Amino acid sequence: MDKQLMTFTVNGEAVQVAASPTKTLLEVLREELDLTGTKHGCELGHCGACTVLVGGAPILSCLALAVEMQSEEITTIEGMADGNTLHPLQQAFAECGAAQCGYCTPGFLMSGKWLLDHNNAPSQDEIKAALAGNLCRCTGYTKIIEAVELAATRMRASADATAAG
Numbered sequence: 001m002d003k004q005l006m007t008f009t010v011n012g013e014a015v016q017v018a019a020s021p022t023k024t025l026l027e028v029l030r031e032e033l034d035l036t037g038t039k040h041g042c043e044l045g046h047c048g049a050c051t052v053l054v055g056g057a058p059i060l061s062c063l064a065l066a067v068e069m070q071s072e073e074i075t076t077i078e079g080m081a082d083g084n085t086l087h088p089l090q091q092a093f094a095e096c097g098a099a100q101c102g103y104c105t106p107g108f109l110m111s112g113k114w115l116l117d118h119n120n121a122p123s124q125d126e127i128k129a130a131l132a133g134n135l136c137r138c139t140g141y142t143k144i145i146e147a148v149e150l151a152a153t154r155m156r157a158s159a160d161a162t163a164a165g
Ligand code: FES
Pocket: 039, 040, 041, 042, 043, 044, 045, 046, 047, 048, 049, 050, 051, 060, 061, 062, 063
């Protein structure tokens, strides 16, 4: 099938790519834009390894056609850190041992970022609900939940310090 020119904003930068309209967003991110931090796992919508944010909300990029994402703001794991400064959730994952093989980690970080963007004091049940679409074969989930709680605590403290001037 003929390639089609597509335009997105990816991690804050406008990008244009020529790709088949049958390609998923996951395929375009990894194969055309070389953003391989987003993982492909089941490619059936079951594992969450391919989670990215579109307009700030998590979606499964293996189930989305790239051509339907045109003009959207897409955030991948490559856009999560601020330069050399890790996002608090990335830092907490590292400190808590929430990543083992790491294959699921970008997807968890995307889902967790969405949660913390909307809820700065999530309960364990709210964390579990937000991460319910992400599967991990290694960690048993406990350390992942601890990491989200740690990041939330630090982000609240940082926001309070900023507000206090
Ligand atoms: S690769 Fe998309 S949900 Fe598994």
